[in-house]
Amino acid sequence: MKRLQDLLRIEFPVFQAPMAGSQLHELALATSEAGGLGCLPCALLSPAQAREQLGLLRAGTRKPIAVNFFSHQPPQPDAAREAAWKQLLKPYYVELGVDFDAPTPVSSRQPFDLAACELVEAFRPEVVSFHFGLPAPELLARVKATGACILSSATTPAEARWLAARGVDGVIAQGAEAGGHRGVFLGEEVDTQMGLFSLLPQIVDAVDVPVIAAGGIAEPRAVHAAMALGASAVQVGTAYLFTPEARPTPAHRAALASDAAEVTALTRLFSGRPARSIVNRLMRELGAMNPVAPAFPLAGGALMPLRAVADGDFGQLWSGQSARLARRDLDAAGLTRWFGEAALAATAPQ
Amino acid sequence: MKRLQDLLRIEFPVFQAPMAGSQLHELALATSEAGGLGCLPCALLSPAQAREQLGLLRAGTRKPIAVNFFSHQPPQPDAAREAAWKQLLKPYYVELGVDFDAPTPVSSRQPFDLAACELVEAFRPEVVSFHFGLPAPELLARVKATGACILSSATTPAEARWLAARGVDGVIAQGAEAGGHRGVFLGEEVDTQMGLFSLLPQIVDAVDVPVIAAGGIAEPRAVHAAMALGASAVQVGTAYLFTPEARPTPAHRAALASDAAEVTALTRLFSGRPARSIVNRLMRELGAMNPVAPAFPLAGGALMPLRAVADGDFGQLWSGQSARLARRDLDAAGLTRWFGEAALAATAPQ
Numbered sequence: 001m002k003r004l005q006d007l008l009r010i011e012f013p014v015f016q017a018p019m020a021g022s023q024l025h026e027l028a029l030a031t032s033e034a035g036g037l038g039c040l041p042c043a044l045l046s047p048a049q050a051r052e053q054l055g056l057l058r059a060g061t062r063k064p065i066a067v068n069f070f071s072h073q074p075p076q077p078d079a080a081r082e083a084a085w086k087q088l089l090k091p092y093y094v095e096l097g098v099d100f101d102a103p104t105p106v107s108s109r110q111p112f113d114l115a116a117c118e119l120v121e122a123f124r125p126e127v128v129s130f131h132f133g134l135p136a137p138e139l140l141a142r143v144k145a146t147g148a149c150i151l152s153s154a155t156t157p158a159e160a161r162w163l164a165a166r167g168v169d170g171v172i173a174q175g176a177e178a179g180g181h182r183g184v185f186l187g188e189e190v191d192t193q194m195g196l197f198s199l200l201p202q203i204v205d206a207v208d209v210p211v212i213a214a215g216g217i218a219e220p221r222a223v224h225a226a227m228a229l230g231a232s233a234v235q236v237g238t239a240y241l242f243t244p245e246a247r248p249t250p251a252h253r254a255a256l257a258s259d260a261a262e263v264t265a266l267t268r269l270f271s272g273r274p275a276r277s278i279v280n281r282l283m284r285e286l287g288a289m290n291p292v293a294p295a296f297p298l299a300g301g302a303l304m305p306l307r308a309v310a311d312g313d314f315g316q317l318w319s320g321q322s323a324r325l326a327r328r329d330l331d332a333a334g335l336t337r338w339f340g341e342a343a344l345a346a347t348a349p350q
Numbered sequence: 351m352k353r354l355q356d357l358l359r360i361e362f363p364v365f366q367a368p369m370a371g372s373q374l375h376e377l378a379l380a381t382s383e384a385g386g387l388g389c390l391p392c393a394l395l396s397p398a399q400a401r402e403q404l405g406l407l408r409a410g411t412r413k414p415i416a417v418n419f420f421s422h423q424p425p426q427p428d429a430a431r432e433a434a435w436k437q438l439l440k441p442y443y444v445e446l447g448v449d450f451d452a453p454t455p456v457s458s459r460q461p462f463d464l465a466a467c468e469l470v471e472a473f474r475p476e477v478v479s480f481h482f483g484l485p486a487p488e489l490l491a492r493v494k495a496t497g498a499c500i501l502s503s504a505t506t507p508a509e510a511r512w513l514a515a516r517g518v519d520g521v522i523a524q525g526a527e528a529g530g531h532r533g534v535f536l537g538e539e540v541d542t543q544m545g546l547f548s549l550l551p552q553i554v555d556a557v558d559v560p561v562i563a564a565g566g567i568a569e570p571r572a573v574h575a576a577m578a579l580g581a582s583a584v585q586v587g588t589a590y591l592f593t594p595e596a597r598p599t600p601a602h603r604a605a606l607a608s609d610a611a612e613v614t615a616l617t618r619l620f621s622g623r624p625a626r627s628i629v630n631r632l633m634r635e636l637g638a639m640n641p642v643a644p645a646f647p648l649a650g651g652a653l654m655p656l657r658a659v660a661d662g663d664f665g666q667l668w669s670g671q672s673a674r675l676a677r678r679d680l681d682a683a684g685l686t687r688w689f690g691e692a693a694l695a696a697t698a699p700q
Contacts, residue, residue, distance in 0.1 A: 157612060157674075176526065177545040191615040191638060192629065195527040195545025197566035197575065198671035202612075205675070216547035221579050225547065228574035228696075262507060262552075265541040279542065288541060321548030324507075325555070346578075 011035030012340025017237030018068030030332035066127035107300030133185035153183030175215030179320035204230035218322035220342030251312035272296035361385030362690025367587030368418030380682035416477035457650030483535035503533030525565030529670035554580030568672035570692030601662035622646035
């Protein structure tokens with residue numbers, strides 16, 4: 001099999017994980033320019049914002065770039081459930097002096113749609129990656145027709161087989177260690193999710209396309225380990241949040257740099273879908289997987305007024321399980337090269 | 351640091367994980383004879399059985415051996431909770447035609463106590479390992495006085511620091527991938543448990559003693575990965591269950607060899623403490639972490655009559671997350687050498 005970096009014409013098999021809400025084009029640009037694969041997450045951008053950011057990324061580098069989209073089905077609104085959720089949060093509104101009767105903001109995540117497809121057709125990013133499965137076949141075919149390399153995340157061997165059967169060019173094996181949203185799309189259970197030690201080799205054995213290892217990869221030892229388990233590339237998320245090109249909120253940045261980052265859990269409180277966050281007050285007090293929180297992505301709306309006052313207590317603090325291992329003294333270019341040199345050493349013929 | 355296999359005078363840095371209920375001395379004997387470190391689990395043995403099994407192990411090999419004990423605190427009996435648990439199981443008793451009014455068997459796990467300490471003093475195993483923390487200081491001091499190398503499992507960096515501060519000679523980093531009981535002993539939460547990719551290097555960085563990697567290690571790729579992350583040895587459990595020297599129940603053996611082994615979860619149904627099992631009917635129908643199940647180890651009692659009729663549906667099917675990667679054509683000696691050669695290759699100077 002041809003090396004993934006040769007297929008993609010990148011220097012290092014190091015992918016910067018898309019981190020919607022914690023980065024814009026700057027991080028992707030610096031990563032791609034340094035020889036890795038930078039990625040712009042579009043899930044939290046309006047079509048106009050996505051066009052602007054992708055334009056800035058494309059204009060800033062001649063090297064390959066990636067764009068990431070969520071491919072979930074938007075939920076049916078459920079007024080009763082949303083009211084129950086806001087009621088559950090009422091004591092916090094009262095405590096913080098936030099107006100409970102003001103209209104609840106709407107939390108939105110943009111699924112991949114016709115407008116997004118047209119954006120891809122206009123800018124022709126070298127890589128298009130999806131989270132939560134794949135878009136509808138007719139849209140996927142249009143993305144393929146642009147010549148883009150298509151990736152998606154698998155959290156189980158079954159999901160990897162499903163993706164491979166639909167013609168993806170690579171599978172991101174998202175170990176349970178990973179920060180942010182689990183990419184799970186077959187079933188809804190998360191208590192059966194696998195750590196990367198088990199998931200990665202099983203996916204490598206299950207599919208014939210390159211596998212990118214994700215989750216808990218925050219320094220070179222993990223790069224060597226991922227390559228030993230059969231990865232063709234690594235995808236790094238949390239470690240990039242410490243670089244100046246990332247844009248976590250101040251509360252998020254502070255939590256990542258604190259001892260609290262040693263303790264993370266999957267939670268559905270912030271969006272309605274399970275995602276890994278540093279454990280904070282809301283998770284402790286309501287239970288991280290509380291079923292009252294509305295379906296993705298609606299749960300976040302009622303939290304927005306609370307986050308405006310106390311983001312660290314009521315906002316998502318996405319983090320993988322290896323934040324404490326990440327360096328804090330490198331910019332995105334330096335981090336990319338640090339991982340990249342490890343990856344090349346790990347795959348060099350001996 | 352001296353190599354762990356040199357300290358222990360074993361050929362390979364390969365530890366056979368103690369699997370109470372699924373093995374006796376035969377598996378430990380074959381592993382030690384082949385150059386690894388075989389381990390006899392005593393948690394489910396009476397003092398007389400433990401003495402017999404340890405005697406057979408000691409007599410069968412002149413090579414180093416390990417013995418494992420649980421170091422939990424026995425719970426306060428709680429008749430109301432046990433009654434509620436049995437009531438929850440009543441539909442199964444009815445369905446299977448099992449006498450609901452017969453006395454409920456008592457499920458027991460032997461904690462490390464004076465009798466166990468005297469056994470250690472009599473047989474002087476080279477390694478004594480504990481699960482669920484450590485025994486009381488005066489008992490631990492007596493074990494140390496025998497010259498045994500003392501190990502215990504850590505499931506978080508905090509637990510590793512706690513163990514190191516109490517003078518263990520090595521820490522077993524038990525990744526969330528591992529089958530059987532989580533060794534968690536500081537706190538009771540399991541939703542914050544780490545995959546081995548994150549746990550292992552953080553423990554390696556946190557303590558000054560050798561770290562043994564456990565969880566999801568079922569073939570040589572994982573051995574290379576564990577060594578890359580800083581492990582001094584690997585501990586292999588599930589893969590040994592496929593060898594003829596292991597003694598899983600027929601239902602357990604069948605489940606391990608089936609596609610069902612791809613899906614495991616942590617459950618407290620079978621013992622009262624979270625442990626990883628292949629998902630079976632009881633877990634699906636009651637919820638794997640159902641809080642009604644009594645405290646460890648009492649939950650298992652009311653299940654015994656059901657297991658006698660339908661073990662696969664109502665019995666623990668302990669398995670790590672990599673069972674599908676395990677070979678099925680080797681005996682314990684062959685498996686030990688297969689892992690051992692990988693471990694020596696992974697640590698050889700290049």
